[in-house]
Amino acid sequence: xxxxxxxxxxxxxxxxxxxxxxxxxxxxxxxxxxxxxxxxxxxxxxxxxxxxxxxxxxxxxxxxxxxxxxxxxxxxxxxxxxxxxxxxxxxxxxxxxxxxxxxxxxxxxxxxxxxxxxxxxxxxxxxxxxxxxxxxxxxxxxxxxxxxxxxxxxxxxxxxxxxxxxxxxxxxxxxxxxxxxxxxxxxxxxxxxxxxxxxxxxxxxxxxxxxxxxxxxxxxxxxxxxxxxxxxxxxxxxxxxxxxxxxxxxxxxxxxxxxxxxxxxxxxxxxxxxxxxxxxxxxxxxxxxxxxxxxxxxxxxxxxxxxxxxxxxxxxxxxxxxxxxxxxxxxxxxxxxxxxxxxxxxxxxxxxxxxxxxxxxxxxxxxxxxxxxxxxxxxxxxxxxxxxxxxxxxxxxxxxxxxxxxxxxxxxxxx
Amino acid sequence: xxxxxxxxxxxxxxxxxxxxxxxxxxxxxxxxxxxxxxxxxxxxxxxxxxxxxxxxxxxxxxxxxxxxxxxxxxxxxxxxxxxxxxxxxxxxxxxxxxxxxxxxxxxxxxxxxxxxxxxxxxxxxxxxxxxxxxxxxxxxxxxxxxxxxxxxxxxxxxxxxxxxxxxxxxxxxxxxxxxxxxxxxxxxxxxxxxxxxxxxxxxxxxxxxxxxxxxxxxxxxxxxxxxxxxxxx
Ligand SMILES: Nc1ncnc2c1ncn2[C@@H]1O[C@H](COP(=O)(O)OP(=O)(O)OP(=O)(O)O)[C@@H](O)[C@H]1O
Ligand SMILES: [Mg+2]
Numbered sequence: 001x002x003x004x005x006x007x008x009x010x011x012x013x014x015x016x017x018x019x020x021x022x023x024x025x026x027x028x029x030x031x032x033x034x035x036x037x038x039x040x041x042x043x044x045x046x047x048x049x050x051x052x053x054x055x056x057x058x059x060x061x062x063x064x065x066x067x068x069x070x071x072x073x074x075x076x077x078x079x080x081x082x083x084x085x086x087x088x089x090x091x092x093x094x095x096x097x098x099x100x101x102x103x104x105x106x107x108x109x110x111x112x113x114x115x116x117x118x119x120x121x122x123x124x125x126x127x128x129x130x131x132x133x134x135x136x137x138x139x140x141x142x143x144x145x146x147x148x149x150x151x152x153x154x155x156x157x158x159x160x161x162x163x164x165x166x167x168x169x170x171x172x173x174x175x176x177x178x179x180x181x182x183x184x185x186x187x188x189x190x191x192x193x194x195x196x197x198x199x200x201x202x203x204x205x206x207x208x209x210x211x212x213x214x215x216x217x218x219x220x221x222x223x224x225x226x227x228x229x230x231x232x233x234x235x236x237x238x239x240x241x242x243x244x245x246x247x248x249x250x251x252x253x254x255x256x257x258x259x260x261x262x263x264x265x266x267x268x269x270x271x272x273x274x275x276x277x278x279x280x281x282x283x284x285x286x287x288x289x290x291x292x293x294x295x296x297x298x299x300x301x302x303x304x305x306x307x308x309x310x311x312x313x314x315x316x317x318x319x320x321x322x323x324x325x326x327x328x329x330x331x332x333x334x335x336x337x338x339x340x341x342x343x344x345x346x347x348x349x350x351x352x353x354x355x356x357x358x359x360x361x362x363x364x365x366x367x368x369x370x371x372x373x374x375x376x377x378x379x380x381x382x383x384x385x386x387x388x389x390x391x392x393x394x395x396x397x398x399x400x401x402x403x404x405x406x407x408x409x410x411x412x413x414x415x
Numbered sequence: 416x417x418x419x420x421x422x423x424x425x426x427x428x429x430x431x432x433x434x435x436x437x438x439x440x441x442x443x444x445x446x447x448x449x450x451x452x453x454x455x456x457x458x459x460x461x462x463x464x465x466x467x468x469x470x471x472x473x474x475x476x477x478x479x480x481x482x483x484x485x486x487x488x489x490x491x492x493x494x495x496x497x498x499x500x501x502x503x504x505x506x507x508x509x510x511x512x513x514x515x516x517x518x519x520x521x522x523x524x525x526x527x528x529x530x531x532x533x534x535x536x537x538x539x540x541x542x543x544x545x546x547x548x549x550x551x552x553x554x555x556x557x558x559x560x561x562x563x564x565x566x567x568x569x570x571x572x573x574x575x576x577x578x579x580x581x582x583x584x585x586x587x588x589x590x591x592x593x594x595x596x597x598x599x600x601x602x603x604x605x606x607x608x609x610x611x612x613x614x615x616x617x618x619x620x621x622x623x624x625x626x627x628x629x630x631x632x633x634x635x636x637x638x639x640x641x642x643x644x645x646x647x648x
Binding site: 006007317321328329 | 465469472474475494495498499500501502503507509513515517518522526527529530531532533534535536539575587
């Protein structure tokens with residue numbers, strides 16, 4: 001038999017319990033407020049760190065880099081069976097060029113793969129930037145500037161001159177600001193560079209750039225790929241790296257494995273190339289997750305406490321309600337609702353507080369490679385905070401509520 | 416006497432308590448209560464009156480034998496079914512009122528009806544007012560339950576027990592905390608309920624006077640019924 005009218009008496013009772021415990025309710029809600037604010041704030045901060053870190057990486061590192069790995073020599077004869085005479089071997093790196101064979105067909109092949117956005121060859125060469133008598137060592141990257149720009153967004157960190165001039169000026173060089181300052185050169189000036197093969201070239205500075213990565217900013221320059229080949233005394237088929245960008249950079253490792261199989265060369269994804277940074281990021285993630293969850297959990301205990309208190313104080317109410325026909329579920333609803341109301345008040349204020357914190361910190365200048373504090377409004381973290389806050393609140397209510405539902409009214413009436 | 420409609424019946428009901436040691440607190444209890452009957456239960460302290468009443472109330476389900484309420488065998492029913500049955504068919508009055516102190520008298524009376532959901536909120540409110548009026552408490556309706564005198568609180572509790580027009584009203588010493596004047600008021604209401612509305616009263620009492628004026632008195636001793644129709648002579 002279904003009741004004709006549904007009256008929400010359970011929530012009336014839970015609200016009355018909240019109203020009679022305003023102070024404790026506010027304290028419990030405040031716990032949730034702080035818990036959720038810190039949770040959202042810390043996780044947004046972590047997301048910001050991760051973003052700046054990957055953005056920084058992608059200024060110079062492709063999602064996947066294809067190159068020929070060093071090979072170690074194999075023994076000429078196979079190891080003979082145990083107990084028999086042994087061939088002494090001394091494995092060494094095979095003195096072969098780290099060059100990709102037939103790079104153009106490799107590039108064409110990679111370009112036809114699914115979800116590949118940019119494929120571009122690259123030749124790196126160590127150089128000395130000559131400044132009077134002193135030499136500054138650095139790394140010059142030979143690129144096809146248009147493609148490299150699509151991959152690394154070089155244009156966005158050019159601070160002086162014009163990146164596109166590199167296309168028309170064959171011996172142009174795009175120099176990092178740090179080197180330019182040391183050498184006291186500006187856009188339009190000429191500099192000489194010396195390669196490891198002792199090839200000397202006069203270069204024309206077409207522009208300056210700054211990546212805000214202290215290592216890059218002290219060494220790097222971009223030149224045309226043909227010039228890099230000349231610096232190494234190689235012909236135009238000499239390509240050491242093929243850089244590939246894909247649509248989903250988080251899955252770069254999967255692509256890398258596929259490309260490696262496809263081409264027979266080593267394909268290294270950006271995470272593998274930056275293991276230390278990745279490990280630091282992982283550690284940061286673990287620590288922040290642990291701390292933010294603990295704080296949220298402590299907030300949950302606040303609610304758990306107030307519920308336990310309410311239940312032991314209102315044990316008579318529970319007994320008579322059960323006598324009058326309230327089912328276990330009705331009793332659970334009363335107390336879970338009480339917890340959820342407290343939790344929702346705390347959550348709402350907490351999310352607001354998180355927004356304030358994020359806003360304030362986003363305007364704090366920390367300088368260095370970072371600039372402004374790398375934090376911004378992260379809707380996904382709000383959603384996550386809300387979800388976890390809700391779950392913890394629910395259980396903080398449900399666990400004591402289940403105890404209340406199990407109260408034996410007879411044992412109360414006998415007292 | 417014409418054929419009576421039985422609303423409450425036990426068949427060979429017995430019960431053990433296990434703590435601190437196993438002992439048979441009730442044995443071979445077979446009683447019945449008719450529609451419109453004012454039944455009282457007396458006996459020495461510790462004879463098992465309350466224990467029996469809690470079995471009849473369906474709140475205590477740990478017993479042997481069988482209990483029928485309104486021709487429904489309640490023995491073995493699920494907790495939720497029993498709760499629904501109590502909500503609809505049984506009203507309770509205890510020695511203590513067990514009102515929710517935060518709520519007004521009116522809201523206290525309304526609670527079981529809101530749970531049952533047979534009427535709209537407005538109808539329930541009107542009905543609650545009527546019950547309070549019947550118990551002479553209409554002017555107290557909107558006061559918080561905690562602001563009333565003991566006698567008034569007990570009457571509010573009775574109004575609450577009546578709100579769903581239950582078949583049976585069970586009371587464990589319902590006048591135990593009341594003075595003779597208030598006891599008389601409660602007695603008169605009970606009498607009126609049985610006579611005018613055909614409701615059945617089963618009340619445990621220590622008050623011989625109260626028992627004497629009821630329709631029938633059952634006497635218990637050491638967990639058994641020793642008299643099904645006791646007359647205080
Ligand atoms: N929870 C319990 N566990 C063990 N024994 C109990 C329990 N409740 C009651 N008893 C015992 O059961 C017997 C009957 O108790 P009950 O409360 O039914 O007596 P009563 O007739 O209502 O007495 P009174 O008139 O004093 O209220 C008593 O001996 C009591 O000590
Ligand atoms: Mg008793």
